[in-house]
Amino acid sequence: MGSQSNRTKVVMSADKPDDLITSDNPDHPANLIPSLCAKFWTLGWVTGTGGGCSIREDDLVYIAPSGVQKELMKPTDIYVLSLAAQTDPTLRQRTYLRSPPCYKPSQCTPLFLAAFTRRGAGCCIHTHSHWAVLVTLLLEQQQGDSSKVFEINNIEQIKGFGRGMGKTGNLGYHDTLRIPVIENTPHEEDLTEFLEEAMEQYPDTYAVLVRRHGVYVWGDNVHKAKTQCESLDYLFQLAVEMKQLGLPWISQVTPVGPQR
Ligand SMILES: CSCCC(=O)C(=O)COP(=O)(O)O
Numbered sequence: 312m313g314s315q316s317n318r319t320k321v322v323m324s325a326d327k328p329d330d331l332i333t334s335d336n337p338d339h340p341a342n343l344i345p346s347l348c349a350k351f352w353t354l355g356w357v358t359g360t361g362g363g364c365s366i367r368e369d370d371l372v373y374i375a376p377s378g379v380q381k382e383l384m385k386p387t388d389i390y391v392l393s394l395a396a397q398t399d400p401t402l403r404q405r406t407y408l409r410s411p412p413c414y415k416p417s418q419c420t421p422l423f424l425a426a427f428t429r430r431g432a433g434c435c436i437h438t439h440s441h442w443a444v445l446v447t448l449l450l451e452q453q454q455g456d457s458s459k460v461f462e463i464n465n466i467e468q469i470k471g472f473g474r475g476m477g478k479t480g481n482l483g484y485h486d487t488l489r490i491p492v493i494e495n496t497p498h499e500e501d502l503t504e505f506l507e508e509a510m511e512q513y514p515d516t517y518a519v520l521v522r523r524h525g526v527y528v529w530g531d532n533v534h535k536a537k538t539q540c541e542s543l544d545y546l547f548q549l550a551v552e553m554k555q556l557g558l559p560w561i562s563q564v565t566p567v568g569p570q571r
Protein backbone atom coordinates (compact mmCIF):
# COMPACT_ATOMS: atom_id res chain seq x y z
CA MET A 312 0.00 0.00 0.00
CA GLY A 313 1.36 3.43 -0.87
CA SER A 314 0.61 6.71 0.85
CA GLN A 315 -2.21 8.94 -0.31
CA SER A 316 0.22 11.11 -2.31
CA ASN A 317 1.09 8.32 -4.73
CA ARG A 318 -2.36 6.77 -4.78
CA THR A 319 -4.64 9.69 -5.56
CA LYS A 320 -3.85 12.02 -8.43
CA VAL A 321 -4.96 15.60 -7.94
CA VAL A 322 -5.54 17.87 -10.94
CA MET A 323 -6.22 21.62 -10.68
CA SER A 324 -8.38 23.92 -12.80
CA ALA A 325 -10.44 27.18 -12.52
CA ASP A 326 -10.18 30.79 -13.65
CA LYS A 327 -10.84 32.67 -10.40
CA PRO A 328 -10.64 29.95 -7.78
CA ASP A 329 -10.75 32.28 -4.78
CA ASP A 330 -14.21 33.52 -5.77
CA LEU A 331 -15.43 30.03 -4.86
CA ILE A 332 -14.51 30.45 -1.20
CA THR A 333 -15.04 34.20 -0.70
CA SER A 334 -18.31 35.24 0.90
CA ASP A 335 -19.64 37.36 3.79
CA ASN A 336 -22.38 34.81 4.35
CA PRO A 337 -21.59 32.71 7.45
CA ASP A 338 -23.59 29.88 5.88
CA HIS A 339 -21.35 29.74 2.81
CA PRO A 340 -19.66 26.28 2.92
CA ALA A 341 -16.17 27.81 2.97
CA ASN A 342 -17.14 29.73 6.14
CA LEU A 343 -19.31 26.99 7.60
CA ILE A 344 -16.76 24.15 7.47
CA PRO A 345 -14.25 26.03 9.68
CA SER A 346 -16.94 27.22 12.11
CA LEU A 347 -18.53 23.75 12.38
CA CYS A 348 -15.13 22.09 12.89
CA ALA A 349 -14.32 24.59 15.66
CA LYS A 350 -17.57 23.53 17.40
CA PHE A 351 -16.88 19.84 16.77
CA TRP A 352 -13.41 20.23 18.32
CA THR A 353 -15.01 21.35 21.60
CA LEU A 354 -17.01 18.08 21.58
CA GLY A 355 -13.84 16.00 21.09
CA TRP A 356 -14.97 14.99 17.60
CA VAL A 357 -12.04 16.38 15.57
CA THR A 358 -9.11 16.53 17.99
CA GLY A 359 -5.51 16.01 16.91
CA THR A 360 -6.34 16.78 13.23
CA GLY A 361 -8.61 13.68 12.98
CA GLY A 362 -12.15 13.84 11.63
CA GLY A 363 -13.72 16.71 9.70
CA CYS A 364 -16.64 17.56 7.51
CA SER A 365 -17.49 18.30 3.90
CA ILE A 366 -20.41 20.18 2.32
CA ARG A 367 -21.97 19.80 -1.16
CA GLU A 368 -23.97 22.61 -2.74
CA ASP A 369 -25.44 21.38 -6.02
CA ASP A 370 -22.41 20.27 -8.03
CA LEU A 371 -19.75 21.95 -5.85
CA VAL A 372 -18.06 20.05 -3.03
CA TYR A 373 -16.08 21.88 -0.31
CA ILE A 374 -13.33 19.93 1.44
CA ALA A 375 -10.86 20.63 4.26
CA PRO A 376 -7.12 20.06 3.98
CA SER A 377 -5.49 16.93 5.42
CA GLY A 378 -3.53 16.85 8.66
CA VAL A 379 -4.38 20.37 9.81
CA GLN A 380 -5.85 21.36 13.17
CA LYS A 381 -9.45 21.34 12.05
CA GLU A 382 -10.61 23.87 14.68
CA LEU A 383 -8.15 26.48 13.36
CA MET A 384 -9.01 26.23 9.66
CA LYS A 385 -9.76 29.32 7.58
CA PRO A 386 -12.01 29.66 4.51
CA THR A 387 -8.88 30.12 2.38
CA ASP A 388 -7.77 26.59 3.38
CA ILE A 389 -10.78 25.00 1.68
CA TYR A 390 -10.62 22.87 -1.49
CA VAL A 391 -13.45 22.95 -4.04
CA LEU A 392 -14.29 20.37 -6.65
CA SER A 393 -17.07 19.86 -9.17
CA LEU A 394 -18.72 16.44 -8.92
CA ALA A 395 -19.65 16.51 -12.61
CA ALA A 396 -16.04 17.18 -13.59
CA GLN A 397 -14.83 13.95 -11.99
CA THR A 398 -14.24 11.48 -14.80
CA ASP A 399 -12.57 8.69 -12.83
CA PRO A 400 -15.39 6.49 -11.42
CA THR A 401 -13.16 5.29 -8.56
CA LEU A 402 -12.49 8.96 -7.75
CA ARG A 403 -8.81 8.11 -7.35
CA GLN A 404 -7.98 10.99 -9.71
CA ARG A 405 -9.77 14.17 -8.75
CA THR A 406 -9.95 17.53 -10.47
CA TYR A 407 -10.11 20.48 -8.06
CA LEU A 408 -11.49 23.88 -9.04
CA ARG A 409 -9.65 25.42 -6.11
CA SER A 410 -6.69 24.05 -4.23
CA PRO A 411 -4.86 25.95 -1.47
CA PRO A 412 -1.05 25.86 -1.70
CA CYS A 413 0.95 23.81 0.83
CA TYR A 414 -1.81 21.33 1.60
CA LYS A 415 -3.27 18.04 0.43
CA PRO A 416 -7.03 17.43 0.43
CA SER A 417 -8.47 15.46 3.37
CA GLN A 418 -7.88 11.70 3.26
CA CYS A 419 -11.60 11.42 3.98
CA THR A 420 -12.45 12.92 0.57
CA PRO A 421 -13.44 9.65 -1.22
CA LEU A 422 -15.65 8.71 1.74
CA PHE A 423 -17.36 12.11 1.71
CA LEU A 424 -17.82 11.77 -2.05
CA ALA A 425 -19.45 8.36 -1.55
CA ALA A 426 -22.11 10.03 0.64
CA PHE A 427 -22.66 12.75 -2.00
CA THR A 428 -22.74 10.50 -5.09
CA ARG A 429 -24.46 7.41 -3.62
CA ARG A 430 -26.86 9.11 -1.22
CA GLY A 431 -27.24 12.60 -2.67
CA ALA A 432 -26.15 13.95 0.73
CA GLY A 433 -25.50 17.67 1.18
CA CYS A 434 -23.13 17.26 4.13
CA CYS A 435 -21.01 14.49 5.60
CA ILE A 436 -19.35 14.63 9.03
CA HIS A 437 -16.54 12.33 10.23
CA THR A 438 -15.82 12.21 13.97
CA HIS A 439 -13.26 10.43 16.12
CA SER A 440 -15.65 10.67 19.09
CA HIS A 441 -14.67 8.52 22.09
CA TRP A 442 -18.26 7.31 22.34
CA ALA A 443 -18.30 6.05 18.75
CA VAL A 444 -14.97 4.27 19.25
CA LEU A 445 -16.10 2.75 22.57
CA VAL A 446 -19.29 1.40 20.99
CA THR A 447 -17.24 -0.35 18.29
CA LEU A 448 -14.99 -1.83 21.02
CA LEU A 449 -18.00 -3.10 22.98
CA LEU A 450 -19.42 -4.66 19.80
CA GLU A 451 -16.05 -6.25 19.08
CA GLN A 452 -16.57 -8.39 22.22
CA GLN A 453 -19.66 -9.97 20.63
CA GLN A 454 -19.63 -13.06 18.45
CA GLY A 455 -20.37 -13.22 14.71
CA ASP A 456 -22.52 -10.76 12.78
CA SER A 457 -23.79 -9.01 15.91
CA SER A 458 -20.36 -7.34 16.17
CA LYS A 459 -20.98 -5.69 12.77
CA VAL A 460 -24.02 -3.57 13.61
CA PHE A 461 -25.00 -1.25 16.44
CA GLU A 462 -28.70 -1.55 17.30
CA ILE A 463 -30.77 0.42 19.81
CA ASN A 464 -34.50 1.05 20.34
CA ASN A 465 -36.99 2.63 22.71
CA ILE A 466 -34.94 5.77 23.30
CA GLU A 467 -36.47 9.19 22.49
CA GLN A 468 -33.37 10.53 20.67
CA ILE A 469 -33.85 7.90 17.93
CA LYS A 470 -36.46 10.37 16.59
CA GLY A 471 -33.51 12.54 15.49
CA PHE A 472 -32.99 10.19 12.52
CA GLY A 473 -34.62 10.19 9.11
CA ARG A 474 -36.18 6.95 7.83
CA GLY A 475 -33.76 6.90 4.91
CA MET A 476 -32.68 9.00 1.93
CA GLY A 477 -35.73 9.64 -0.29
CA LYS A 478 -38.14 8.57 2.46
CA THR A 479 -40.27 11.03 4.41
CA GLY A 480 -40.39 11.37 8.16
CA ASN A 481 -38.16 10.35 11.01
CA LEU A 482 -37.78 7.12 12.95
CA GLY A 483 -40.23 6.65 15.82
CA TYR A 484 -39.50 5.95 19.46
CA HIS A 485 -40.18 2.22 19.07
CA ASP A 486 -38.18 1.84 15.83
CA THR A 487 -34.78 0.17 15.95
CA LEU A 488 -31.87 2.32 14.79
CA ARG A 489 -29.20 0.22 13.03
CA ILE A 490 -25.70 1.53 12.25
CA PRO A 491 -23.33 -0.83 10.40
CA VAL A 492 -19.72 -1.21 11.56
CA ILE A 493 -16.80 -1.63 9.15
CA GLU A 494 -13.25 -2.61 10.11
CA ASN A 495 -10.54 0.06 10.10
CA THR A 496 -7.81 0.09 7.44
CA PRO A 497 -4.26 1.52 7.63
CA HIS A 498 -5.17 4.29 5.15
CA GLU A 499 -8.41 6.27 5.47
CA GLU A 500 -9.19 6.24 1.73
CA ASP A 501 -9.09 2.40 1.74
CA LEU A 502 -12.21 2.49 3.90
CA THR A 503 -14.19 3.72 0.88
CA GLU A 504 -15.09 0.34 -0.66
CA PHE A 505 -16.21 -0.99 2.74
CA LEU A 506 -18.25 2.14 3.44
CA GLU A 507 -19.91 1.75 0.03
CA GLU A 508 -20.65 -1.94 0.72
CA ALA A 509 -22.23 -1.00 4.06
CA MET A 510 -24.34 1.65 2.28
CA GLU A 511 -25.62 -1.03 -0.09
CA GLN A 512 -26.32 -3.50 2.69
CA TYR A 513 -28.11 -0.85 4.79
CA PRO A 514 -29.83 1.37 2.20
CA ASP A 515 -31.61 3.44 4.87
CA THR A 516 -28.60 4.15 7.05
CA TYR A 517 -27.27 7.69 7.48
CA ALA A 518 -24.10 6.58 9.24
CA VAL A 519 -21.34 4.00 9.25
CA LEU A 520 -19.14 3.25 12.28
CA VAL A 521 -15.47 2.46 11.72
CA ARG A 522 -14.05 0.05 14.30
CA ARG A 523 -11.49 1.61 16.68
CA HIS A 524 -11.64 4.82 14.59
CA GLY A 525 -14.91 6.78 14.61
CA VAL A 526 -18.03 7.35 12.54
CA TYR A 527 -19.19 8.88 9.23
CA VAL A 528 -22.63 10.57 9.35
CA TRP A 529 -24.40 12.32 6.50
CA GLY A 530 -27.67 14.11 5.76
CA ASP A 531 -29.58 15.90 3.02
CA ASN A 532 -28.15 19.19 4.26
CA VAL A 533 -25.88 20.60 6.98
CA HIS A 534 -28.73 20.92 9.48
CA LYS A 535 -29.79 17.28 9.09
CA ALA A 536 -26.23 15.89 9.10
CA LYS A 537 -25.43 17.84 12.27
CA THR A 538 -28.68 16.82 13.98
CA GLN A 539 -28.06 13.17 13.16
CA CYS A 540 -24.41 13.32 14.22
CA GLU A 541 -25.37 14.90 17.56
CA SER A 542 -28.21 12.40 18.09
CA LEU A 543 -25.88 9.53 17.31
CA ASP A 544 -23.18 10.75 19.66
CA TYR A 545 -25.81 11.09 22.41
CA LEU A 546 -26.96 7.50 21.72
CA PHE A 547 -23.38 6.16 21.65
CA GLN A 548 -22.64 7.76 25.02
CA LEU A 549 -25.91 6.45 26.42
CA ALA A 550 -25.17 2.97 25.04
CA VAL A 551 -21.74 2.86 26.70
CA GLU A 552 -23.26 3.94 30.02
CA MET A 553 -26.15 1.46 29.65
CA LYS A 554 -23.60 -1.31 29.09
CA GLN A 555 -21.75 -0.28 32.26
CA LEU A 556 -25.06 -0.56 34.15
CA GLY A 557 -25.84 -3.96 32.59
CA LEU A 558 -28.83 -2.56 30.66
CA PRO A 559 -29.69 -3.94 27.19
CA TRP A 560 -29.65 -1.70 24.08
CA ILE A 561 -32.67 -3.51 22.62
CA SER A 562 -35.70 -3.76 24.86
CA GLN A 563 -39.31 -4.93 24.55
CA VAL A 564 -41.44 -2.00 25.63
CA THR A 565 -45.20 -2.17 25.16
CA PRO A 566 -46.36 0.87 23.15
CA VAL A 567 -48.57 3.25 25.12
CA GLY A 568 -51.10 5.59 23.49
CA PRO A 569 -52.14 5.88 19.79
CA GLN A 570 -49.50 4.62 17.29
CA ARG A 571 -48.94 7.01 14.36
C1 LIG B 1 -4.95 11.45 13.54
S1 LIG B 1 -5.92 11.65 12.16
C2 LIG B 1 -5.64 10.30 11.03
C3 LIG B 1 -6.43 10.45 9.75
C4 LIG B 1 -7.91 10.41 10.01
O1 LIG B 1 -8.41 9.40 10.52
C5 LIG B 1 -8.76 11.53 9.73
O2 LIG B 1 -9.95 11.45 9.94
C6 LIG B 1 -8.26 12.87 9.27
O3 LIG B 1 -7.89 12.86 7.99
P1 LIG B 1 -7.45 14.25 7.29
O4 LIG B 1 -6.76 13.81 6.05
O5 LIG B 1 -8.73 15.02 7.04
O6 LIG B 1 -6.57 15.00 8.24
Ligand SMILES: [Zn+2]
Binds near residue numbers: 439
Ligand atom coordinates in the same frame (compact mmCIF):
# COMPACT_ATOMS: atom_id res chain seq x y z
ZN1 LIG C 1 -10.62 9.49 10.66
